[in-house]
Amino acid sequence: MNTRLRQVLGTDTFLPYWLLLPTLIFIGIFFLMPLFNAVILAFRSDEGVFTLEYFQRMVGDVRFIEALKYTFFLALTIVPIQVITALAMALLVNAGFRGSRFFLYIFALPLGISDLAAGLIWLSIFTQHGFLNSILYSLGIIDKPIYYISYQNIGLTFLAVVAAEHWRATAIVMVILVAGLQMISKDYLEAAEVLGARGWKKIWYVILPLLKPSLQSALIIRTIFALQTFAVVLALAGDIIPVLAGEAYFWHFFYRNSHIASAYAVLLMVISIGMTWFYLKFLKSRMEVIRG
Amino acid sequence: MSFPQLLRRTLLYMAVLTFALWVLVPIFFIGISSFTPRNEIYLWPKSIIPSHFSLDTMRFFLNSYGVLTSLLNSVWVALLTLAFTLAVGAPAGYAVARFYFRGREGFRLGILITRMFPTALLAVPLAVTFIKWGLYDTLIGVALIHTAMALPFAVIITTGIFMGVPKDLEEAAMTLGCSRFGAFARVALPLALPGLAAAAMFTFVISWNEVFAATILTVHNRTLPAHILTTIQASPLYFRFAGGFFMILPALFFMFLIRRYLFHMWGGATAER
């Protein structure tokens, strides 16, 4: 493999490193250094002493457990329904009917929409005099507005956030899956049909197993970003639903405490790494079962 | 067409249409909201289509304190980010696309991993560092962290773009009298240009949409998303709707322009993994 690559690509000795240098320097200053500093900030007091104080204060905060709970809840609710929705969309546009390309672009539209904008879009739907209540009223289902977003009804508020985030970030999963579907050789699908696998059977026994690498990367990417959900929640639900990234923001922005904000950031990183490790291990072992 | 075929076709189109409506209708709603007269936003019962369309809400939004400035800030930051990202990332993309070198695979993996870390992890400590460096609350400071966030995408995308330009072409130019750089400038660059333009627009959108870091790193010189986020609790609903609509406009426009490249990019991003 390496020999092949060496023959296909050039083997200039120094030029590639010069070309990489700006990126490496940039990553050093704007990625590795802050990463290092975040850990320092989280564990070292202004006097320069190692301390667990910031983590203790973080954990002791009234909103911490709530934030941790909702962050996990959100990720665990949104990611599965997103993958299922995205899979359905991807399989549909991959069916190759007239106009499928057009629908593909429409499905991909939310890719360009920020989390903050998505929150505001769904706010126009879920707010007290918003579109959802207006529609329900004109259908004669309600006569007084329902308060979807309120401390009194945290369950509904949570669902509103899920709806907004589901709407916004499904596109990326779909695009990854469509790219994966396009890489599946037509030969496999034709072979499957010749062998009598059609419809659901073809999807279940042929397409899904071949799509596994794409599903895996979509799952990892989405889970990591779902754990960072922030602006959607803030725009839609204010501080009714606390999340970890939002707490980091509040601690830095309102309470001017970058130590505790960093502690949240480090916690988020640890969770992200843990989830990625979990996926890699879990999905890999499944793969081995299939092969073995 | 037989009956079962017709049935399947109909079901297929119905499903696709349902998803399309699901995507489009909320965008439509925020559009309506932004052109509804301000006083009608709070009416109950409210009709879905307002009594008349007016620029009242948009005018209010654009005239609100800080909006125009932050809008300009956003454009500047996005343009700076675009310039930094391509200047730094495109050479790396070219190197990965063209050369075999020790550490090539490691570099590709490493650059992807940087994107996996939470924004908060970069933004909070950088705010502290930027205060020391005099970059806190500056547009360049925001552009730099946006560049750090967009860089992995830029490297992956430009790698794919340069891989799409056959190496033979550059080699042919070299046998015809070009230097290495001349061959790149005269052959690879013109052929990669549409792709690079798409990468540039994608970078622009990343920066335009980013809110967390922009909020953490600024006090007065806010970008539009940062301005909206920090004033959100005190703003009337119509301000928020107009803001939301305004933020998605350029993003949707660019996404439409580069639609053909989206799969290139994300397909590439996952193929590397």
Next chain:
Amino acid sequence: MAAEIRLEKVRKTFGKVVAVKDMDLVVEPKEFLVLLGPSGCGKTTTLRCIAGLERVDQGKVFIGGRDVTALAPSKRGIAMVFQSYAVFPHMTVAQNIAFGLRMRHTPKEEIKKAVKEVAELLQIDELLDRYPSQLSGGQRQRVAVARALVMRPEVLLMDEPLSNLDALLRLQMRAELKKLHREVGTTTVYVTHDQIEALSLGDRIAVMREGEIVQLDTPNEVYDKPASVFVGGFIGTPPMNFLRAEVKSTDGEVYLAVGDFSVEVHEEWQGKLKDMAGKSLILGIRAENIEVRSTPGEGALPAQVVVSEPLGSQQLLTVQVGSDVLKVATSPDLAIRPGQTIGLVLTKGKIRLFDEATQKALKLD
């Protein structure tokens, strides 16, 4: 204008794989040299080392007596035709052909004239304003050749230029390239894995294997007198037949034993072979150098017909001799059925003998 190319102990490695192994090679001025070998034999890498697209690890490259080892491709006075043609898609045919001259800052008028001339030579003067996407594969190929020739290079390098054309076009272009070379007379190194192309085009053929030249000779020599079992098996359709044979000597008469059968050898070889009595050898013979008799008889090797393939101008038989399988070319008029036992007579002067251990041809001439 035509320069000599000289490689001295050129070595090129990719990681652990040695692509070119300490190669010495001289290409005479105006010569058409073909580098021929299976894929992965290092022929393209050798060409790219001459072009300067690969930097050699060791050794030296001379073009026209000048040491160009450290020079960039643009400074070597070469022009190259690529397998993929590498015609610039963002330039018209005229711009493509003019590209090299423009890089050389040739005056505009001269460029125009030169482009026109070369375009006429290659019969693409009608296409000058088109873009490559509007051209067929064969036309693109002509543009690539024109773009190289217009430079009036000292050395023309071609990397499998015909491999992407369909069979008929390939035949036509092959003849045209030969004619072009006769007219232009540039020293040419031509890489191919197609032995027919090599035989038809080359003044000399360098057969390569695993980074080394195993034989460098005229096409006829390479075909008739392969230097090793590998060359005999690689060149010719069908490839050379090989039989196990043993040198025997009775009453001062030296002959080769193939199974129970004996094959006479050339009088001139008798002396040298005498010393080898009892030694096992490999006997090589081409399909067309075996005479077929419809019945085995005196002096004919008995063989059983397995398959008979009529190929138009000839009939190709697959026959079994003991445990060896041979291909024999014969007249299409000869009525032969599978299963039939026939007699084979090997043309005495066309037999090649190879050492069993080294697989190399014995030096008997």
